[in-house]
Amino acid sequence: MSTTGPAPLKIGPHTVQPPVVLAPMAGITNAPFRTLCREFSGGKGLFVSEMITTRALVERNEKTMQLIHFDASETPRSIQLYGVDPATVGKAVRMIVDEDLADHIDLNFGCPVPKVTRKGGGSALPFKRPLLRAILREAVTAAGDLPVTIKMRKGIDDDHLTYLDAGRIAVEEGVTAVALHGRTAAQHYGGTADWEAIARLKEHVPEIPVLGNGDIWSAEDALRMVRETGCDGVVVGRGCLGRPWLFADLVAAFEGREDRARPTLGLVADAMIRHATLLGEWIGDEARGVIDFRKHVAWYLKGFAVGSQMRGRLAVTSSLAELRSGLDELDLDQPWPAGADGPRGRTSGNNRVVLPDGWLKDPYDCAGVGEDAELDTSGG
Numbered sequence: 001m002s003t004t005g006p007a008p009l010k011i012g013p014h015t016v017q018p019p020v021v022l023a024p025m026a027g028i029t030n031a032p033f034r035t036l037c038r039e040f041s042g043g044k045g046l047f048v049s050e051m052i053t054t055r056a057l058v059e060r061n062e063k064t065m066q067l068i069h070f071d072a073s074e075t076p077r078s079i080q081l082y083g084v085d086p087a088t089v090g091k092a093v094r095m096i097v098d099e100d101l102a103d104h105i106d107l108n109f110g111c112p113v114p115k116v117t118r119k120g121g122g123s124a125l126p127f128k129r130p131l132l133r134a135i136l137r138e139a140v141t142a143a144g145d146l147p148v149t150i151k152m153r154k155g156i157d158d159d160h161l162t163y164l165d166a167g168r169i170a171v172e173e174g175v176t177a178v179a180l181h182g183r184t185a186a187q188h189y190g191g192t193a194d195w196e197a198i199a200r201l202k203e204h205v206p207e208i209p210v211l212g213n214g215d216i217w218s219a220e221d222a223l224r225m226v227r228e229t230g231c232d233g234v235v236v237g238r239g240c241l242g243r244p245w246l247f248a249d250l251v252a253a254f255e256g257r258e259d260r261a262r263p264t265l266g267l268v269a270d271a272m273i274r275h276a277t278l279l280g281e282w283i284g285d286e287a288r289g290v291i292d293f294r295k296h297v298a299w300y301l302k303g304f305a306v307g308s309q310m311r312g313r314l315a316v317t318s319s320l321a322e323l324r325s326g327l328d329e330l331d332l333d334q335p336w337p338a339g340a341d342g343p344r345g346r347t348s349g350n351n352r353v354v355l356p357d358g359w360l361k362d363p364y365d366c367a368g369v370g371e372d373a374e375l376d377t378s379g380g
Contacts, residue, residue, distance in 0.1 A: 016045060037244045049079045158186075198214075
């Protein structure tokens with residue numbers, strides 16, 4: 001295998017080179033953030049929307065219809081769907097095809113949050129093998145020429161691993177590629193991702209591309225994952241929080257270049273303003289855009305010498321001018337801090353997975369899962 005990574009990734013008719021994918025993250029990977037990451041990557045890679053619930057899409061929920069907006073420069077347009085009812089998933093996919101809403105559909109079988117798993121969705125769903133198969137069959141059939149991929153976890157917990165069975169079902173039902181986060185639902189984001197599971201899945205389903213996800217904090221981590229697991233590409237989530245230029249690093253690494261983005265605080269501040277501006281333009285209100293941006297402040301400033309009082313002040317700004325004014329008071333010549341490339345975002349683990357009553361009694365009993373289990377809102 002080349003030291004600079006695998007061959008170009010094929011997602012149906014789409015070539016993703018380098019084989020780098022932005023993971024769907026609720027409340028994060030909206031159109032503005034995807035734009036920012038894509039700008040740093042030079043337009044290379046695949047950038048997936050945040051989770052869209054199939055029921056909300058079919059019902060044309062107002063928030064959902066905004067979330068499926070793609071910038072004119074986004075190609076391919078990649079949308080992630082969540083659903084637990086095969087019929088509803090099929091309707092949503094047909095809507096996407098008929099109205100030309102996206103070029104690629106990813107199905108979410110990896111979300112570990114209680115509001116999703118208690119309905120039998122996300123990372124809970126692959127335990128019910130017939131239900132998983134039914135959803136994939138409906139989606140692939142409805143998608144026609146549009147490629148369908150899935151993102152999943154190892155399983156519910158160490159006693160209920162599902163990823164090998166799910167991978168085989170995906171192949172049999174015509175899924176184009178599978179992405180595996182090397183953690184169980186019970187782990188949430190704690191502990192260390194199991195890259196060996198990614199290698200096992202690649203061996204188990206050699207017919208289709210396998211993407212690895214989990215603990216990619218740097219471009220070097222991405223290259224190492226490919227070398228150690230044989231996966232066909234990487235999916236990057238928390239590593240790019242407050243660090244959209246990670247995609248510039250990833251492109252450089254996979255192209256065999258050693259240059260890496262190490263922005264000064266001044267350049268980080270410019271990126272923060274750019275991000276907040278894009279959010280305001282997308283929402284249609286500057287103040288609301290800046291308010292939505294607040295959750296990103298701590299991620300952008302990680303490792304820099306910024307006092308707690310100033311951090312708190314920046315996290316409650318309500319206008320671009322206020323945000324810029326606060327940033328201008330900082331020592332913007334500060335170099336990129338040592339250690340800022342490490343873990344960021346949620347790290348909690350060893351959680352009890354909230355499941356429907358009796359969910360684990362029989363992996364083949366899918367009674368009680370249907371349209372009523374569908375969430376009616378998208379995103380976080």
